[in-house]
Amino acid sequence: MAIKTKNIIDFKSEAGRILLTSMGALLLLMVSAVFLSSYLETQLGSFKEVVFLGLAMVIALGAQWFLLKTIQSPQVLSPEERVHTTNEKLRHILNSITRQVESALGIKNTAVGGIENPADMLAATLIQCVAIMSEQVQSLLSALQMGSNESLEEARQSFIPLIDKTAETITQYLHVSQNIDNQLRERINETQQLLLNLRRELATVPQNQQQDTSQLFACIRQMGDVLETHLLIDNVVKKQLEVVTHDTNDSAFTLITLMRDLSDQAGNLVRYITETISKINAMENGVDESVGYIVRIGHFIQDIPEKIQRDIQAIQSASGVIDSLSYLVDSIKEISFQTDILAVNAAIQAAHAGDAGLGFKIVADEVRKLAVNSNKAAEMIEAGLDTARHTIHEGLKFKFLEEVMQQMNEAAQMMDSVKKLQEGHEDMRQYYKTLFTVINQSNMKLAQDISEILGSIQYQDIVRQRIERMQAAMQRRNELLQEFAIQLDVTSGNNMDDFATALNAVLNGYLEEESYHGNSLNSSDDGDQPPKFELF
Amino acid sequence: MARILIIDDEEQLRDLLKQMLSRDGHEVVTAFDGVDGMRVFNQFNPELVITDIIMPNKDGIEVITELLCRNPNVAIIAISGGRRAITAEFNLESAEMLGVKGILSKPFTRDQLREAVQHALGL
Structure with a gap:
């Protein structure tokens, strides 16, 4: 102005x-x-x-x-007036430069503040978001290891909105970086214009008068040096900011990509495990059915000896009854035999008695018939008992065979069930083997992705460190410029010999520190170089 | 055209696949189980592996895991018809989760095979 x-x-x-x-x-x-x-x-x-x-x-x-x-005044002024006029002109230049420096410092208060506050705040938000996501990933893995599908899905669901939040934060962060870059660019242009004007002002002063105001000229040249160094620092900061923005952009993109991949992979895993568990349940039900069938067969077989024992006892009891009936038959036969002998003797005695014994003879004959009939009845009973005994023995044999046949059938069914059980076991083994292989591989992939995310998170911290170093250098530069402005107001350019040197020291110190941290600005020209990581 | 390794314990299907792919101009070798498949893979260094899942000695899941651990970019197509309670769907979904380039459920047509092979080879 x-x-x-x-x-x-x-x-x-x-x-x-x-x-x-x-x-x-x-x-x-x-x-x-x-x-x-x-x-x-x-x-x-x-x-x-x-x-x-x-x-x-x-x-x-x-x-x-x-x-x-x-x-046509100046040429005809007196030497005192010439010096006075030149001094006034130089004072005007000095005042102009002072206003420019103050203006630059005014820009500093907003632009550097912009670097310090929103960017740092956003970087902190970014790191916080990533840290939360890291915790979510850990909980995801824990849920996975616990095998609880519900907790896994819950962890994944809480994971998804954080990705969008992080993407939004990174976008804001990059936007602020761009704003800072624009402000720096504008300030550099203004400073360049200031230097240009300074040189023009100096050119308007005649050579023969410059000797009269050598001290002021030296001061102005120092001011020029100061402004050039100031410009150099701004350029360095701008370049470094470009590096930081570029790296942050790459890192953020990688981070978001990894996060989305991670979420997708976790989602696939959840779906896979959910479907697999339902299939395993169906398979386990089949195995349980086979096992239940085998258990029932086992109980049946376990009861068989007892049943056989009971049957044998019943048969033995019936056989005892038949045997006791056999004794009775023998008794009947004996009675019949004795009755027959008695009837024969009675008939003999009746024959000896003559006519008187005719009636008795008839009785004796009937008794004899009775004996014969009794004998026949006893024989029939004996035959019936023999038949019953034979039937019991045969029945026992038949029952045994039937039991054996039933056992054979049960054994055959049991073999079939055992075979099914074995197949079910093989299927289950194969199923679980496949399942664990998939889950294990997915876990490894998740762990790898998490490792890469942690690397990106670490890189965000390096970005923060770079910004802090940049802030420190800018702070030192600003303090010097404020002191410089005060000196301009008070002494009109005296005692400013060390400002350019001090500013150079600030610049060199910053560059040295960046070089020490492996963030040489020269490397920014080589965009293909991978970012250098350091532990924090 | 590509070098292709087919791993399947069913001889008839193995031969049929070999015949179909050879007709398309591919150089095809076969293996009868996972162990044999890994041996042939080391010798033949194929560009594409087509493997069954359920096989004796070393199943397809083990083969896929081992191959992908060696080289995550190796092209693999998993084929399966399932067995008893283990469905083809489960086997193929598991293979997909491991990162194979293609899956085919038995039985499949020649066109389906050709399409899967071209996709896996990036043709």
């Missing part, structure tokens, strides 16, 4: 000079015209008028000479 004002003043001054010169020339022309007219009249008029006209011409020439003298 000051330079612009100065340029306007110069323009007005030059225009005034041209105007005055033109007016003087016009006046001279008019006087000459009047003089010529009067001269012609003197050939006919009085001598007194000629004198007046000559006087008027002298006055006009004098006025013109005065005007010319007034507008």
Whole structure:
């Protein structure tokens, strides 16, 4: 603004000079015209008028000479006035530079504050988000190891919105970085313009006067050095900020990609495990059915000896009853035999008795028939008992065979069940083997992705460290510039020898520190180089 | 055309696949189980492996895991018809989770095979 004002003043001054010169020339022309007219009249008029006209011409020439003298001032000033004028001009330049520096510091208060606050805050938010996501991933893995499908899905569901939040935060972060970059670019342009104006101002001071104000000129050159170093620092910061922004952009993109992959993979894993568990349940039900069948067969087989024992006891009891009945048959046979003998004896005795024994003989015959019939009945009973005994023995044999057959059938069914059980076991083994292989491989992939995410998180911390180092360098630079501005106001350029050196020291210190941390600015030209990581 | 290794314990299907792929101009070798498959893989260094899942000695899941551990970019197509309670769907989904380039459920057509092979080889 000051330079612009100065340029306007110069323009007005030059225009005034041209105007005055033109007016003087016009006046001279008019006087000459009047003089010529009067001269012609003197050939006919009085001598007194000629004198007046000559006087008027002298006055006009004098006025013109005065005007010319007034507008061509510096060359005709006295040495004291020249020094004074030059000093005033240089003071004007100094004031202009001071205002520029103060203006630059004004920019600093917003631009560097922009670096310090929103970017740092966003970097912290970013790191916090990533840390939360890292915890979520850990809980995801824990849920996976616990085998609880519900907890796994819960962990995954809480994981998804965090990805969007992180993406949004990174976008804001990059936006702020871009703003800072733009502000720096603008400030660099302003500073370049300031230097250009300074050089123009210096060029307007004549060489022969520069020796008279050597101290001020030295001061101005130092100020030029200071501003150039200031410009250099801004350029370095801008370049470093570009590196940081580029790296953050890459890192953020990688981070978001990894997070989304991780979420997708976890989702696939959840779905896979959910489906697999339902299939395993169906398979286990089949195995349980086979096992239940085998258990029932086992109980049946376990009961068989007891049942057989009971049957044998019952048969033995029936057989005992039959045997006891056999004794009775023998008794009947004995009675029948004795009755027969008795009847024979009675018949003999009846024959001896003659006619008197005829009736008795009839009785004896009937008794004998009874004996024979009794014997026949006993034999029939014996035959029936034999048949019953035979039937019991045969029945026992049949029952045994039936039991054996049933056992055979049960054994055959049991073999079939055992075979099914074995197949079920093989299927289950194969199923679990496949399942564990898939889960194990997925876990390894998840762990690998988490490792890469942690690497990106670590890189975000390096970005934060870079910004902090940048902030420290800018802070030192700003302190020096503030001191510089105060010096300009107070001493008009005295005792400023060390400012450029001090600013250079700030710049060199910053570059050295960056180099120490492996973030050489030269490496930023090589965009393909991988980021260098350091532990934090 | 590509070098292709087919691993399957069913001889008829193995031969049929070999015939189909050879007709398309591929150089095809076969193996009868996972162990044999890994041996042939080391010798033949194929560009594509087509492997069954349920096999004796070393199953397809083990083969896929081992091959992908060696080289995550190796092209593999998993084929399966399932067995008893283990469905083809489960086997193929498991293979997909491990990172194979293609899956085919038995039985499949020649066109399906050709399409899967071209996709796996990036043709």
